[in-house]
Amino acid sequence: xxxxxxxxxxxxxxxxxxxxxxxxxxxxxxxxxxxxxxxxxxxxxxxxxxxxxxxxxxxxxxxxxxxxxxxxxxxxxxxxxxxxxxxxxxxxxxxxxxxxxxxxxxxxxxxxxxxxxxxxxxxxxxxxxxxxxxxxxxxxxxxxxxxxxxxxxxxxxxxxxxxxxx
Amino acid sequence: xxxxxxxxxxxxxxxxxxxxxxxxxxxxxxxxxxxxxxxxxxxxxxxxxxxxxxxxxxxxxxxxxxxxxxxxxxxxxxxxxxxxxxxxxxxxxxxxxxxxxxxxxxxxxxxxxxxxxxxxxxxxxxxxxxxxxxxxxxxxxxxxxxxxxxxxxxxxxxxxxxxxxx
Numbered sequence: 001x002x003x004x005x006x007x008x009x010x011x012x013x014x015x016x017x018x019x020x021x022x023x024x025x026x027x028x029x030x031x032x033x034x035x036x037x038x039x040x041x042x043x044x045x046x047x048x049x050x051x052x053x054x055x056x057x058x059x060x061x062x063x064x065x066x067x068x069x070x071x072x073x074x075x076x077x078x079x080x081x082x083x084x085x086x087x088x089x090x091x092x093x094x095x096x097x098x099x100x101x102x103x104x105x106x107x108x109x110x111x112x113x114x115x116x117x118x119x120x121x122x123x124x125x126x127x128x129x130x131x132x133x134x135x136x137x138x139x140x141x142x143x144x145x146x147x148x149x150x151x152x153x154x155x156x157x158x159x160x161x162x163x164x165x166x
Numbered sequence: 167x168x169x170x171x172x173x174x175x176x177x178x179x180x181x182x183x184x185x186x187x188x189x190x191x192x193x194x195x196x197x198x199x200x201x202x203x204x205x206x207x208x209x210x211x212x213x214x215x216x217x218x219x220x221x222x223x224x225x226x227x228x229x230x231x232x233x234x235x236x237x238x239x240x241x242x243x244x245x246x247x248x249x250x251x252x253x254x255x256x257x258x259x260x261x262x263x264x265x266x267x268x269x270x271x272x273x274x275x276x277x278x279x280x281x282x283x284x285x286x287x288x289x290x291x292x293x294x295x296x297x298x299x300x301x302x303x304x305x306x307x308x309x310x311x312x313x314x315x316x317x318x319x320x321x322x323x324x325x326x327x328x329x330x331x332x
Contacts, residue, residue, distance in 0.1 A: 002289055006314070010260065011195065013189075013193050013194060014190035014197075016186045016218070017186035017187040017189070017190040018192070018310070019220055020186050021187065021188075022188075023179075023183070024182070027179050028179060029177065029178065029179040030201070031203070031249055032200075032202035033182065033199065033201050033202075034198075034200045034201075034252075034314075034315075034316040034317050035197075035199050035317055036197070036316065036318075037198070037319035037327060038314075039168070039301070042227050043256060045228065045315070047314060047316075048207050050224055053202070068289070075220050082254060082280050083254075084321055085202070085316070086200075086224075086250060086251065086291050088249075088250055088320070088321050089222035090327075100222070109277075112322060114248050116323055116324040117235050117325065119325050121248050121321065122324070123250055123291055125252050125291045144205060145325065145327060146327040146328070147204060147205060147321065148172070148204075148211050148213060148320060149204075149211070149315065150200040150202065150252050150316035150319045151201055151211075151316065152202075153252055153254050153314040153315065153316045154314060155254050155256055156312075157280060157282055157287070157312075157313065158282040158285055159256075159283065159285050161311060161312040162312070164204035
């Protein structure tokens with residue numbers, strides 16, 4: 001089962017390595033991970049996506065709570081949550097397909113952030129599965145050159161906050 | 167100096183922990199990190215932002231090339247590159263400020279992905295400094311509740327690709 005885990009951690013050298021090490025020690029591969037500062041520069045928020053058995057993930061979460069830099073941990077999977085992922089993708093335009101490419105970008109609210117020769121760089125954001133289907137449509141009207149995905153960032157829905165909030 | 171480092175790595179359990187451990191061992195704090203699969207599910211792309219001395223970062227990059235799961239490494243800082251970061255932020259609407267909030271979202275091409283009571287969840291993407299200024303404007307017309315940032319994802323500009331590309 002796919003799990004989305006949110007962790008608040010002290011912004012200290014080594015904090016990320018310790019969290020990543022905990023999952024690696026159990027042989028768990030991380031599908032995606034994002035970590036960046038919250039509104040408080042001393043606190044980072046980490047969003048981690050992985051496939052795993054409920055019981056083992058529960059154990060790892062409990063262990064991660066004991067790590068010195070970890071402030072809060074929550075498995076958002078079973079809660080109402082909102083998730084999104086950023087995609088930056090470079091495509092080579094294909095002669096005769098310019099209008100179809102523009103229509104694809106317009107339909108998906110994606111937009112070019114750069115043009116350089118016949119290469120366009122496009123920015124898009126949405127849930128991971130929506131990013132996948134956008135990429136599929138994009139590949140039908142242009143030639144994909146290179147891409148970077150941010151991995152999933154997520155928040156619980158409504159007024160619930162992890163930790164003290166902002 | 168701020169560095170953006172791109173790494174292609176085998177999608178193996180422990181690969182991320184080893185890379186993070188290399189930076190932690192030198193006492194380097196990572197400002198942000200994103201990692202997710204590329205178009206090839208066996209290969210992940212990691213984008214890492216940190217502040218550091220040119221010479222020491224160069225050494226760490228050389229060391230990271232020796233890690234078994236690392237396929238390619240590049241410091242994009244000195245090259246023409248495109249970078250962007252995703253923000254998901256929950257705000258509480260403030261009575262009388264509804265129009266100002268809508269205008270702020272429209273001006274920044276940000277859009278609500280959820281509404282639940284007086285809480286709106288907003289999605290935005292742009293370079294980190296642009297995310298910062300958007301958050302500043304947003305805080306002036308609503309009350310920030312909770313946020314998740316993806317960290318910076320980046321690609322070199324033009325037709326250069328890291329590794330074999332797609």
